[in-house]
Amino acid sequence: MRRDVLTGSYFTLGDIACAEGALAAGCRYFAGYPITPATEIAEHMARRMPEVGGIYIQMEDEIASIASAIGASYAGMKAMTATSGPGFSLMQENIGLAVMTEAPLVIVNVMRGGPSTGQPTRGGQQDVMQTKWGSHGDYEVIAFAPSSVQEMFDLTIEAFNCAERFRCPTFVLAEENVGHLREKLVIPEPHEIKLVERKRPKCDPKEYAPFKPDEDLIPPMAHFGEGFRFYATGLTHNERGLPRTVDPDIHAKLVRRLNEKIRRHAKEIIRVEKLYLDDADICVVAYGIVSRSAASAVRAAREMGIKAGLLKLVTVWPFPSDEVSRLSEGIKRFLVCEMNEGQIVREVERCNKCSKVSFLPKLGGEIHTPKEILSAMRAAL
Amino acid sequence: MSRLVHPLEKFVRPGMETRIWCSGCSDGIVLNEFLRAIDELGLDMSKIVVVSGIGCAGRASGYINVDAFHATHGRAIPVAIGIKVAKPELNVVVISGDGDLFSIGGNHFLHAARRNVGIKVICINNFNYGMTGGQSGPTTPMGAFLTTTPYGNIENPLNLVQLAAAVGATYVARWTAFHVRRIKESMKKALTKKGFAFIEVVGICPEQYGRRHKMPRPIDMMIWLKKNSVISRELDPSKAELTPERIVVGEFVDAERPEYTELMRGQINSIIEGLEKEGKVSDVEI
Numbered sequence: 001m002r003r004d005v006l007t008g009s010y011f012t013l014g015d016i017a018c019a020e021g022a023l024a025a026g027c028r029y030f031a032g033y034p035i036t037p038a039t040e041i042a043e044h045m046a047r048r049m050p051e052v053g054g055i056y057i058q059m060e061d062e063i064a065s066i067a068s069a070i071g072a073s074y075a076g077m078k079a080m081t082a083t084s085g086p087g088f089s090l091m092q093e094n095i096g097l098a099v100m101t102e103a104p105l106v107i108v109n110v111m112r113g114g115p116s117t118g119q120p121t122r123g124g125q126q127d128v129m130q131t132k133w134g135s136h137g138d139y140e141v142i143a144f145a146p147s148s149v150q151e152m153f154d155l156t157i158e159a160f161n162c163a164e165r166f167r168c169p170t171f172v173l174a175e176e177n178v179g180h181l182r183e184k185l186v187i188p189e190p191h192e193i194k195l196v197e198r199k200r201p202k203c204d205p206k207e208y209a210p211f212k213p214d215e216d217l218i219p220p221m222a223h224f225g226e227g228f229r230f231y232a233t234g235l236t237h238n239e240r241g242l243p244r245t246v247d248p249d250i251h252a253k254l255v256r257r258l259n260e261k262i263r264r265h266a267k268e269i270i271r272v273e274k275l276y277l278d279d280a281d282i283c284v285v286a287y288g289i290v291s292r293s294a295a296s297a298v299r300a301a302r303e304m305g306i307k308a309g310l311l312k313l314v315t316v317w318p319f320p321s322d323e324v325s326r327l328s329e330g331i332k333r334f335l336v337c338e339m340n341e342g343q344i345v346r347e348v349e350r351c352n353k354c355s356k357v358s359f360l361p362k363l364g365g366e367i368h369t370p371k372e373i374l375s376a377m378r379a380a381l
Numbered sequence: 382m383s384r385l386v387h388p389l390e391k392f393v394r395p396g397m398e399t400r401i402w403c404s405g406c407s408d409g410i411v412l413n414e415f416l417r418a419i420d421e422l423g424l425d426m427s428k429i430v431v432v433s434g435i436g437c438a439g440r441a442s443g444y445i446n447v448d449a450f451h452a453t454h455g456r457a458i459p460v461a462i463g464i465k466v467a468k469p470e471l472n473v474v475v476i477s478g479d480g481d482l483f484s485i486g487g488n489h490f491l492h493a494a495r496r497n498v499g500i501k502v503i504c505i506n507n508f509n510y511g512m513t514g515g516q517s518g519p520t521t522p523m524g525a526f527l528t529t530t531p532y533g534n535i536e537n538p539l540n541l542v543q544l545a546a547a548v549g550a551t552y553v554a555r556w557t558a559f560h561v562r563r564i565k566e567s568m569k570k571a572l573t574k575k576g577f578a579f580i581e582v583v584g585i586c587p588e589q590y591g592r593r594h595k596m597p598r599p600i601d602m603m604i605w606l607k608k609n610s611v612i613s614r615e616l617d618p619s620k621a622e623l624t625p626e627r628i629v630v631g632e633f634v635d636a637e638r639p640e641y642t643e644l645m646r647g648q649i650n651s652i653i654e655g656l657e658k659e660g661k662v663s664d665v666e667i
């Protein structure tokens with residue numbers, strides 16, 4: 001039996017499922033700094049990593065954690081860090097570095113209530129926009145929003161697959177409510193887990209241009225110590241990786257490619273789940289833990305004769321703009337439920353062609369009850 | 382006619398913009414000595430990684446024809462740690478400036494030395510933030526005039542040698558840009574040292590520092606370094622005084638302590654052996 005895929009059924013914590021998902025995905029480098037409610041990921045990694053021959057390192061802060069994960073990724077390891085709001089804020093500059101140097105990397109944010117130290121032990125969805133816009137400059141990200149312990153495992157694997165495939169930082173955005181949730185987890189057999197590995201150069205090291213993309217806009221990645229002797233910089237660079245900071249065309253070309261490599265593959269990346277949307281009069285939009293109350297609310301509404309449906313965002317970034325636009329042509333009402341003051345609702349409004357969008361916020365760490373969602377639906381209709 | 386080739390050219394990355402550094406800057410001297418050290422040791426260029434932060438000194442990594450990473454301001458050391466821990470067989474070197482390594486990145490320095498991760502850190506201390514145009518920094522001497530200390534610096538500077546020694550670096554040396562051979566010899570020592578090694582090179586920055594301190598020409602600064610530096614022959618960091626009037630140079634620490642990546646590998650191996658002996662897949666409860 002493999003040490004990194006502990007096939008079986010368990011009753012366990014979301015944070016632990018996330019750590020096990022990472023190990024099953026081939027993660028062999030974890031750097032972190034303790035923070036509620038993500039600490040259990042680090043603690044589990046501290047115990048498990050050596051068993052699979054991997055590295056657990058507690059760094060001096062979250063800036064060092066992400067920076068060292070970028071280094072490990074360049075040395076050839078699948079790398080991850082996990083944190084919550086305050087630590088996530090500290091990581092922002094180096095998220096941009098990972099974008100610019102195209103370092104495959106998974107960043108888990110088990111979200112708590114903010115701003116600032118806020119509610120360390122209570123969940124929220126307040127970091128969704130920060131994930132997209134938190135570092136300076138224009139960039140695209142990929143972010144998954146697990147709603148269960150099982151999805152903490154499954155989507156962490158997906159996050160690694162995306163990070164490796166697209167050479168970009170990829171996020172797992174879980175609420176504290178999911179991180180600290182205890183429920184059933186099934187770890188499949190290793191052969192049932194589909195893994196993606198980063199594309200590697202096949203050329204002679206002398207010919208290698210580290211940031212020259214293939215057709216798919218993604219450059220093959222050499223690792224340090226393999227004889228390619230290349231340079232990676234957060235400065236604007238040409239395809240050979242050499243700094244070229246004042247040429248407008250080189251800058252525009254680079255930034256566009258970094259964005260396009262994700263935008264062009266958006267269809268392949270984006271994942272949504274739909275419930276009763278075919279004939280719906282109202283579409284509830286939710287993600288993460290809230291999607292579970294929303295599903296109950298939609299079922300209850302159907303029993304009452306209200307034609308309700310649910311759009312669950314499994315990926316929050318890239319945002320499923322086309323899907324929402326299409327749905328808005330047939331459905332008159334949208335109700336967005338979020339544990340924040342209004343983040344994804346802005347995206348829904350932006351993509352909405354002709355229907356009315358209502359918003360049901362919730363702050364304080366509690367999840368919307370199905371009842372609250374149901375009455376908001378009735379008010380909206 | 383055949384082209385004259387500089388003996389160190391093979392160590393220089395082709396295609397780089399020829400010069401980011403001002404004329405008279407000593408960053409090139411340090412770079413030169415680093416290349417000579419590699420050359421004399423006969424090291425495999427494919428097994429060296431140089432990491433830098435942001436600043437004039439931080440541009441060094443780009444010019445060296447090895448695997449190199451140019452990180453964010455202050456974060457060269459944690460990037461280097463990630464590389465070293467992932468591939469301990471690589472010789473991972475950080476070259477960066479005083480502001481980068483000891484102001485914004487100061488915390489990383491002390492923890493890297495404390496852990497004794499076997500990376501080598503070379504700091505070019507020019508007493509100011511050169512790249513951003515001559516602001517004061519953590520090593521700026523008392524009373525110095527820089528763009529952000531227009532009335533004279535009132536902050537006590539850090540003594541980098543004493544700091545490095547206090548937090549556990551296993552090799553610590555200081556030289557000035559005038560002591561080229563000694564820089565090289567220290568680099569050779571650092572590059573072959575197992576544990577965390579630190580070299581401070583007191584550099585010259587005529588553009589930003591010199592011209593504000595009556596040393597507008599590079600030669601003025603070199604004479605200043607030559608006149609005011611004294612070599613200490615004791616392995617004693619308490620002797621490592623550094624003021625504009627007295628620059629004590631030399632080796633100050635040369636010790637051995639268990640190196641981090643070796644300790645880590647040892648731990649990992651014994652955990653796996655333990656599991657194998659007991660025929661277990663894991664000892665951890667999910």
Ligand SMILES: Cc1ncc(C[n+]2csc(CCOP(=O)(O)OP(=O)(O)O)c2C)c(N)n1
Nearest residue numbers: 435436437438454478479480481510511512
């Ligand atoms: C987060 C951040 N803050 C500020 C800067 C601007 N900045 C660039 S270089 C530098 C100082 C570099 O000083 P030092 O490390 O001493 O290097 P030198 O240029 O003197 O060699 C600063 C403040 C930056 N790039 N990033």
Ligand SMILES: [Mg+2]
Nearest residue numbers: 478479509511
């Ligand atoms: Mg400086």
